[in-house]
Amino acid sequence: MSKKSRKLIRSATIEDVAEPLAAPDPAPEREFYFIPDAEPQAVDERELHDQIKLWRHGRATRTIGEVIRDGYVALFTVVVLGAMVVNVVMHAQTGAAACTTEACGIARLMMPSAFVLACFALTLSVARLFGPVLASAAEGFWLMDAPISRRRLLRARLVLPVVIAGVVSVVLTALISALVGMEIPQVVLWALTAGLGSAALMAWSAAEQGLERTRRVRTALWVFGTATLAVFLFVVSITAGWVSAGVASGIGAASVVVVVLAVAAIALLVTNLVLAGRRLEQIRRARLISGGSLVSGMQGAMFALDFGLIRDILVEREAAARGHVRPTRGRGLGIWALVWRDAERLKRYPKPWIALGASLVVPYAADALRLVVLSPLVSALGLFVALVPFLGSLRVLTRTGGLARALPFKTSTIRSAAMVVPAVLALLWAGAATPAFIGIAEAGADRAPVEGAITALVAGVAGLFGAVRWVTAKRVDFGVPMMATESGAMPPTLLFNLFRGFDVVALITAPIILGAPATWSLGIAGVVFVLLRGTFNMDELKAEQESMQRQQTAQKTGQGEKIKIVRPTR
Amino acid sequence: MAKRTPVLKVTALKKAFGPVVIVDGFNLEIGAGEAVALTGRNGAGKSTVLRCVVGAERPDEGTVTVNGIAVAETDPEIRRQVATVIDDLDFFPDLSVVEHLDLLARAHGIADPEAAVDEVLHEVQLVPQSGQLPATLSSGQRRRLALATAFVRPRSLLILDEPEQRLDAEGVAWLADRLKAERARGLAILMASHEPALVDAVATRVVRLAGTELVAAGTDDAE
Numbered sequence: 004m005s006k007k008s009r010k011l012i013r014s015a016t017i018e019d020v021a022e023p024l025a026a027p028d029p030a031p032e033r034e035f036y037f038i039p040d041a042e043p044q045a046v047d048e049r050e051l052h053d054q055i056k057l058w059r060h061g062r063a064t065r066t067i068g069e070v071i072r073d074g075y076v077a078l079f080t081v082v083v084l085g086a087m088v089v090n091v092v093m094h095a096q097t098g099a100a101a102c103t104t105e106a107c108g109i110a111r112l113m114m115p116s117a118f119v120l121a122c123f124a125l126t127l128s129v130a131r132l133f134g135p136v137l138a139s140a141a142e143g144f145w146l147m148d149a150p151i152s153r154r155r156l157l158r159a160r161l162v163l164p165v166v167i168a169g170v171v172s173v174v175l176t177a178l179i180s181a182l183v184g185m186e187i188p189q190v191v192l193w194a195l196t197a198g199l200g201s202a203a204l205m206a207w208s209a210a211e212q213g214l215e216r217t218r219r220v221r222t223a224l225w226v227f228g229t230a231t232l233a234v235f236l237f238v239v240s241i242t243a244g245w246v247s248a249g250v251a252s253g254i255g256a257a258s259v260v261v262v263v264l265a266v267a268a269i270a271l272l273v274t275n276l277v278l279a280g281r282r283l284e285q286i287r288r289a290r291l292i293s294g295g296s297l298v299s300g301m302q303g304a305m306f307a308l309d310f311g312l313i314r315d316i317l318v319e320r321e322a323a324a325r326g327h328v329r330p331t332r333g334r335g336l337g338i339w340a341l342v343w344r345d346a347e348r349l350k351r352y353p354k355p356w357i358a359l360g361a362s363l364v365v366p367y368a369a370d371a372l373r374l375v376v377l378s379p380l381v382s383a384l385g386l387f388v389a390l391v392p393f394l395g396s397l398r399v400l401t402r403t404g405g406l407a408r409a410l411p412f413k414t415s416t417i418r419s420a421a422m423v424v425p426a427v428l429a430l431l432w433a434g435a436a437t438p439a440f441i442g443i444a445e446a447g448a449d450r451a452p453v454e455g456a457i458t459a460l461v462a463g464v465a466g467l468f469g470a471v472r473w474v475t476a477k478r479v480d481f482g483v484p485m486m487a488t489e490s491g492a493m494p495p496t497l498l499f500n501l502f503r504g505f506d507v508v509a510l511i512t513a514p515i516i517l518g519a520p521a522t523w524s525l526g527i528a529g530v531v532f533v534l535l536r537g538t539f540n541m542d543e544l545k546a547e548q549e550s551m552q553r554q555q556t557a558q559k560t561g562q563g564e565k566i567k568i569v570r571p572t573r
Numbered sequence: 574m575a576k577r578t579p580v581l582k583v584t585a586l587k588k589a590f591g592p593v594v595i596v597d598g599f600n601l602e603i604g605a606g607e608a609v610a611l612t613g614r615n616g617a618g619k620s621t622v623l624r625c626v627v628g629a630e631r632p633d634e635g636t637v638t639v640n641g642i643a644v645a646e647t648d649p650e651i652r653r654q655v656a657t658v659i660d661d662l663d664f665f666p667d668l669s670v671v672e673h674l675d676l677l678a679r680a681h682g683i684a685d686p687e688a689a690v691d692e693v694l695h696e697v698q699l700v701p702q703s704g705q706l707p708a709t710l711s712s713g714q715r716r717r718l719a720l721a722t723a724f725v726r727p728r729s730l731l732i733l734d735e736p737e738q739r740l741d742a743e744g745v746a747w748l749a750d751r752l753k754a755e756r757a758r759g760l761a762i763l764m765a766s767h768e769p770a771l772v773d774a775v776a777t778r779v780v781r782l783a784g785t786e787l788v789a790a791g792t793d794d795a796e
Contacts, residue, residue, distance in 0.1 A: 322666040323708035330704045333675045340679030405662035410680050411653040
């Protein structure tokens, strides 16, 4: 402690201070340990790896038998859900077989095609995000520095994502193919192709990772993503009768193409696995750990079912990858400066526009697929997902109080300002989606123009407020009274986080779905808005009440003593 | 002569987390041009006091007023008068360094925001990083940006939680000079710090906290 600090403390004037400060202890004598100067022995990487495994397994407090016994509810749920899925598939098979029109036949082949392409896009997206080869921070620290073969260490890390990509794609494609009414041999063929293709793409991504290349993977991701959307739109167009089914008359030969694709996927898988295996040694440690830390961060967020945090991690990562922007000058003063920044973001980050455009397909697809009753709900859910990236500033301003505290406005004013740009987008979306709600497909919706416009508005507002509710989620507070569940004590917010946003969408669209007037939905939306913008913030209400009391006191005292408020200085 | 209203007045503040009482019966008054440093070992309650003072934490007992106004975190008048740099300051991941400062200056209605931002940016030595996104800043640069957010806006009370953290020696020296200048202009400062050099240079009073009891407090009219 410095001389002046000691002097200041000595000059204590508070009477409660009875005990004098103890004199600081003299610096203790310390001894340091240095490792002996001897040649290190050879290190076996497998032994090291096994040691880490042992430590991890050694921490287990329950056997697998006990876990299964405790989780009987989970197992029961899986069995029940499995039975339901099988039941749905069997019903779909029967129903689909009854439809023998050319349009049905084409849709039967095109829907699995769209899902195969979607699986490929998803695989590349996951591979690009995580590595795909990754290592935990602990492994990076303890093992990567050791003089061992990185290739032997990472071999399992290469095989695991390839296998997972294959299995997930097989399951998803098999389910969709079965649901659209394909015959079993065809289901197997399509599912295998999807699985092999995804596994091959994952291996290819790993091979590219070894060369530190990302552009090719990114391009392929865009190609498969666009192709998925195009095929899906094509199916909708044929089903709605906008495009003649005759356009796709040659599609019957698709099975041959699928077989060729499967064979090509096997060749690609083997080649790229070998290549990726050889390049494992070249992957930089920072790249490996980056994927590992992302996984551990997301795991932590998943344990708390904090989906907002998962998105925050991804956004932060994307910002770190971008690193730099060309600064632009703001406009306006006061709260409008915040609104202007949101508008500026639309130009700077155009990627979310794609999702917003894609979400516009949902009401048209719902109309084409004759989902007239559920269309507002499904469309609002699509918009909800698409609007989340546009609510970035609301997310930052609500997740911690620090930044909002730096702005001289009420919390409700800040929230309202951060909703302005997304609200304009939702309104534009509702305008563009209005024809779908009026009904343009044969046997689709049949509403009057005004009713259709109001329904579109309800869907737009529901999507907006669903997204707002989702992004304003607070972190789960484990300090609150817990709820007793079969899985142990759980904070209530943990459970509610699962439905956050969806609850608002369902609430606002419920009257329309149940046949009540749309004005009911708009009324509910009004109440939801009042709650979401934090109008009933207790702190604010108290502050307002105290402010009014101060004014009343000042009025009563007249020319008497006034409370002097020092104006802030720069 | 009428007694001047203190800029910050803390009366009988008590805060406990469960059975652990962090502070109890804490009183403090800070006038314009005064700087108070809270010191004490880790866990002594410095940050808790600061969080209660800015309204981020609700005290169990006691009152906190700024220029006679009871502190509520969401009160715009409090937000206008109190600049804070405590541990919960967040940044927009998609706005650059200069855009953060520009936004804050405009939000507070600064007449010439560009000039103000330019001055502050030079002072915190973040001009080369002006276009960078916060995720790419080093921890020291992030701290400089956090401090800049407090200096680019009007304020009558400055609350800082270990502002010297992650700053290099030159940065700590700059901060000490800056805070002295702020104090000389009539700003009230409350800060928690472990850096004796900063405390010596800036504080007109040092309050040492030790868990639930106030171990010592002093006044100094010097400087």
